[in-house]
Amino acid sequence: MQRGNNKENIFQNDSDKKFFIAELANSKKMYGFKMYGYVLLDNHYHLLLKVGEVPLSKIMQRLNSLYSRYYNRVHERIDHLFGLRYKALIIDDEKYLFAVLRYLHWNPIRAGLARQVADYRWSSDLFYRNNKSGLVDVDYIYSSISKNRKYAANEYLRLIKDETVADYDQINAIGKNSQKVLIDDLNCREKPLDAILKETGLSEEEFTLVKEGTRKRDLKPYKLEYIKKACRQGYTLKEIADNINISITAVHKLNNSFENNDALSRCQ
Numbered sequence: 001m002q003r004g005n006n007k008e009n010i011f012q013n014d015s016d017k018k019f020f021i022a023e024l025a026n027s028k029k030m031y032g033f034k035m036y037g038y039v040l041l042d043n044h045y046h047l048l049l050k051v052g053e054v055p056l057s058k059i060m061q062r063l064n065s066l067y068s069r070y071y072n073r074v075h076e077r078i079d080h081l082f083g084l085r086y087k088a089l090i091i092d093d094e095k096y097l098f099a100v101l102r103y104l105h106w107n108p109i110r111a112g113l114a115r116q117v118a119d120y121r122w123s124s125d126l127f128y129r130n131n132k133s134g135l136v137d138v139d140y141i142y143s144s145i146s147k148n149r150k151y152a153a154n155e156y157l158r159l160i161k162d163e164t165v166a167d168y169d170q171i172n173a174i175g176k177n178s179q180k181v182l183i184d185d186l187n188c189r190e191k192p193l194d195a196i197l198k199e200t201g202l203s204e205e206e207f208t209l210v211k212e213g214t215r216k217r218d219l220k221p222y223k224l225e226y227i228k229k230a231c232r233q234g235y236t237l238k239e240i241a242d243n244i245n246i247s248i249t250a251v252h253k254l255n256n257s258f259e260n261n262d263a264l265s266r267c268q
Contacts, residue, residue: 002064003044005083010067011042012075017122020045023066025135031059034137036097039104039123041111046104048091048124053238060086090232094144098159101141105160117160128156193230193243200225213245223254 004010011017017040024047028035037048051059068081091097105117105125114120118129127136131153142152145159191199198207200222210219210226223244230240241248 001044001046001088002060002086003083005080007043007083009042010044010071010081011040014121016071016074019070020063020067021122021135023063023070027059027063028135030062033059034140035124035135036137036140037101037104037124038136039107039120041107041113041122046107048097048101048104051236053236055236056088098141098144102160125160128153128160191233193235193240196229196233197222197226197244199229210244220254227251227254 002010011020020040024035024038027033031054032052033054034050034052035047036050037046039046049059064082064086071081072078091100101124105120105123108114108120108123109117117123117125124136127134128138128141131138131142131149133139142149142156145152145155194211197210202210202219202222206219206222209216210223226244227240230243237248237251241251
């Protein structure tokens with residue numbers, strides 16, 4: 001979430017919003033992240049995304065920098081457009097994910113910018129309502145609801161229609177149960193990867209084997225714990241994989257070998 005400086009407006013008209021959306025699409029194409037939701041309001045915006053190898057800080061830096069230059073040029077101003085650094089948090093639970101998406105889509109109604117979710121043009125609800133991917137990758141949300149695409153789309157409409165609008169307190173309450181972690185990927189890397197690996201409880205001999213890329217089955221739980229902790233520290237999948245001499249594909253296979261695990265949702 002990024003606010004305007006002193007909570008001032010960052011979007012004055014539809015042209016501003018169109019430019020921002022265009023640059024958001026360009027950034028997605030350039031950096032390969034997944035976009036699950038967004039909403040643009042007058043003085044701030046929310047993005048719901050999953051990063052890949054490119055860290056969130058680089059994505060946000062490009063997006064905010066390009067938009068700031070555009071906005072200052074068009075509106076003939078020279079001040080800083082955005083206030084404090086963007087705020088970000090990790091979503092590691094499907095219930096929490098949908099609660100946040102729903103909050104984004106209801107935000108314009110709470111702000112008095114629309115009467116119904118479907119009336120607002122500048123949110124990702126349009127993609128879900130039309131059951132169509134593009135800028136927004138709707139498949140992940142739909143598949144979390146049901147394998148039947150038509151049923152999932154109808155269920156989305158039913159769930160999003162509920163007039164009991166979630167607020168931040170409710171979302172944070174869900175997040176605490178999901179071990180929500182704040183992200184600041186410029187300074188959140190408090191520990192080197194080797195220190196994180198050692199914290200999993202490996203012996204010196206096992207540590208050496210893992211660093212050499214061993215495939216021993218009894219070491220898989222330690223590797224998975226390492227991946228989860230490293231993701232929480234803001235490391236990319238490539239950095240995590242390279243440190244233990246395996247491929248990103250191997251990291252995915254390792255994650256999928258454990259039931260009900262979603263370690264990669266933190267940093268993928």
